[in-house]
Amino acid sequence: MSFDKLGLSPELLKAVAKQGYTIPTPIQEQAIPLVLAGSDMLASAQTGTGKTASFTLPILHILSKTEIKGRRQPRALILTPTRELAAQVSNNLRSYAQFTNLRSTVIYGGVNQNPQVKALQQGQDIVIATPGRLLDLYNQRHLSLKSISMFVLDEADRMLDMGFLGDIQKIISLMPAQRQNLMFSATFSGEIKKLTKDILNNPATVDVSPPNSTVESISQMGYRVDKSKKKDLLVHLINDQNWNQALVFCRTKHGANNLSEKIDSLGITSVAIHGNKSQGARTKALADFKRNKVRILVATDIAARGLDIPLLPHVVNFDLPNIPEDYVHRIGRTGRAGADGVAISFVSPDEKNYLRSIERLIDFSIPLEELEGFYTPKKPSKKGIARGEGKSVRKSTSSGSSSSSRGYKGKTTSKETAVAKPKDRKPKKRWY
Numbered sequence: 233m234s235f236d237k238l239g240l241s242p243e244l245l246k247a248v249a250k251q252g253y254t255i256p257t258p259i260q261e262q263a264i265p266l267v268l269a270g271s272d273m274l275a276s277a278q279t280g281t282g283k284t285a286s287f288t289l290p291i292l293h294i295l296s297k298t299e300i301k302g303r304r305q306p307r308a309l310i311l312t313p314t315r316e317l318a319a320q321v322s323n324n325l326r327s328y329a330q331f332t333n334l335r336s337t338v339i340y341g342g343v344n345q346n347p348q349v350k351a352l353q354q355g356q357d358i359v360i361a362t363p364g365r366l367l368d369l370y371n372q373r374h375l376s377l378k379s380i381s382m383f384v385l386d387e388a389d390r391m392l393d394m395g396f397l398g399d400i401q402k403i404i405s406l407m408p409a410q411r412q413n414l415m416f417s418a419t420f421s422g423e424i425k426k427l428t429k430d431i432l433n434n435p436a437t438v439d440v441s442p443p444n445s446t447v448e449s450i451s452q453m454g455y456r457v458d459k460s461k462k463k464d465l466l467v468h469l470i471n472d473q474n475w476n477q478a479l480v481f482c483r484t485k486h487g488a489n490n491l492s493e494k495i496d497s498l499g500i501t502s503v504a505i506h507g508n509k510s511q512g513a514r515t516k517a518l519a520d521f522k523r524n525k526v527r528i529l530v531a532t533d534i535a536a537r538g539l540d541i542p543l544l545p546h547v548v549n550f551d552l553p554n555i556p557e558d559y560v561h562r563i564g565r566t567g568r569a570g571a572d573g574v575a576i577s578f579v580s581p582d583e584k585n586y587l588r589s590i591e592r593l594i595d596f597s598i599p600l601e602e603l604e605g606f607y608t609p610k611k612p613s614k615k616g617i618a619r620g621e622g623k624s625v626r627k628s629t630s631s632g633s634s635s636s637s638r639g640y641k642g643k644t645t646s647k648e649t650a651v652a653k654p655k656d657r658k659p660k661k662r663w664y
């Protein structure tokens with residue numbers, strides 16, 4: 233299908249063509265006609281599927297067809313959990329809106345509010361915002377939500393993880409009850425389902441990937457590694473496989489800083505991005521990474537939310553996330569819009585429960601291997617010997633049951649990483 237079959241205006245089709253998009257992604261193909269028809273929508277779509285255009289394009293279409301009465305007031309509100317995602321949605325929206333006469337602005341915390349207030353005073357059609365700053369400016373009477381007719385809750389699952397439920401409820405109470413609502417979430421917990429009932433009115437559902445599954449184009453694998461050897465393993469992989477760029481996830485801000493400083497001191501340019509950094513520092517870090525001035529971006533989950541890094545070939549889970557859904561979000565940073573990517577997890581013995589939870593969530597057994605010198609298998613107990621555990625690293629990877637059960641043969645050299653995609657699902661057999 234081509235874009236011009238979706239019912240979008242010539243101004244929007246021109247902007248889409250200028251972006252170089254030739255065919256709509258599956259979520260765009262399904263969502264755009266539904267939104268144009270005025271339906272509420274619940275979409276299960278991960279970052280990297282083209283979901284931003286799936287709601288911004290029809291919003292622009294609808295708003296440009298409706299007449300503005302009196303002073304320009306925001307008519308569409310897009311809520312996102314993080315500043316980075318808000319900025320990214322805003323950038324995309326502006327490029328799609330360039331041939332229309334619609335105005336949009338972005339509002340988030342961590343920066344001086346004055347330019348945002350000024351932009352609101354000039355009159356806007358669309359506001360993209362994080363909940364806290366939006367309510368701040370509302371309470372200071374810098375904006376009204378009385379004319380909102382289209383509302384988008386993006387990455388709703390992350391909103392709830394970040395404790396925004398109260399803010400969301402408050403914001404909803406400030407908008408007219410009569411409006412079109414679109415909600416996006418990569419994962420669906422009971423809480424999300426409840427929120428869905430509160431916000432959406434008879435929604436159409438769009439499912440471009442089954443909930444809690446991982447994007448098909450992403451290959452996933454992991455290394456068993458001693459906790460103390462993780463940094464060395466990362467440096468080894470970067471050098472040995474000659475990685476151009478990678479996004480590396482750590483669980484804590486301190487861990488992210490520490491790792492980034494260490495690898496940078498070894499001559500591999502790196503920068504950390506996390507919630508303790510100022511908005512300016514985060515924006516600069518991301519810009520440097522995008523411009524290839526920095527090779528390794530080390531991030532925490534919250535800071536990385538919504539980062540748009542096209543065609544990122546490697547995502548590394550330096551620490552496994554303790555919230556299994558974060559694994560899905562993390563690896564969504566690679567294999568974007570159909571491009572292939574590899575998600576590599578470093579699994580130390582203390583993280584086996586995290587691995588178990590992730591594998592249960594994604595219903596997929598992540599193939600694991602070891603590289604010599606980076607992993608010390610536990611000394612076998614007498615019971616273990618009876619069960620055939622505790623073989624040497626080489627043996628356990630070349631002929632052990634764990635490797636064959638995970639669908640790849642023999643020990644790989646670090647240059648040829650063994651990977652598996654979700655579609656190569658294998659019967660589960662654990663290494664631990």
Ligand code: AMP
Pocket residue numbers: 252253254255256257260278279280281282283284285540542568569
């Ligand atoms: P998103 O999931 O909205 O974050 O989009 C992921 C990436 O895909 C962004 O870099 C978009 O610019 C890009 N993208 C969105 N729609 C298309 C399309 N139809 N064709 C090619 N790339 C696209």
